[in-house]
Amino acid sequence: MSPRSASVNEELRRRSRERILRATVELVGERGYEATTLGDIADRAGSARGLVSYYFPGKRQLLQSAVHRLMHLTIRAAVEREPEPQDGREVLARAVDAVLALALEHPVLMRTHMAGILQAEGFVQCPEQQQLAEVLRGAMIRYGTVDPDTEYPLLRALLMGTVFALLLPGAPMPLGRLRAELFQRYGLDWELGVPPDGGPPGGTTTGTTA
Incomplete structure (x- = not known):
């Protein structure tokens, strides 16, 4: 049997890494961060425990990469869906709504992710984070910003703050109000994207022109 080519090996590594990232999302969402071990993740992914450590230096870094992957795939699917x-x-409205939906659909996962970012390790730079940056920056470019390198980090910060407010234990803010504030900031009509049930706060439907 001839040895596998470099491209085949690279594809196998990519698939293995993705299985680990998917397993992390599933298990942390089901059990929480503390109750999920790297061994559990390896078992769910069908991978060797040592392979998880080979790809990721620790559980916190693995979780951030897993959430960044989930976010960029979800946003990309929302932006590209028909029509x-x-x-x-x-x-831009679809991108914003995709992030807000993730916070509501995966509260344990997203709350743990936000907590990790605020700890000493901070924001993990990884391929998945770069893909997330690419899709959000691309949304800003299509929106028409003339300075995407400045506007993309601001959008990221606003989204992070909104997710935090949605998931704040004991004092979450309502989705409609938070969405309205974001849409007003960018001059987006309420009906764009995937508006939540109940209509906008105060009955306003048109965003302020950015």
Whole structure:
């Protein structure tokens, strides 16, 4: 049997890494961060325990990469779904709504992710984070910003703050109010994206022009 080519080996490594990231999302969402071990993740992914440590220096870094992957895949799917968005305002609205939906659908996962970012390790730079940055920066470009390198980090910070407010234990803010504030900031009509049930706070439907 001839040895595998470099491209085949690279594809196998990519698939193995993705299985580990998917398993992390599943297990932390089911059990919580503390109750999930690297061994559990390896078992769920069908990988050797040592392979998890080979790809990721620790559980916190693994979790951040896993959440970044989930976010960029979810945002990309929202932006690319049919019908194809006709302008950049719809693209940005879909991206924002995708992040808000993740917070509501995966509260344990997203709350743990936010807590990890605020700890000493901070924001992990990884391929998945770069892909997330690419899709959000791309949404800002399609929206029409003239300075995406400045506007993308601001959008990221606003989204992080909104997710934190949605998930704050004991004092969460309502989705409608938070979404309205974000949409007003970028001049987006309430009906764009995937508006939540109940209509906008105060009955306003049109965003302020950015």
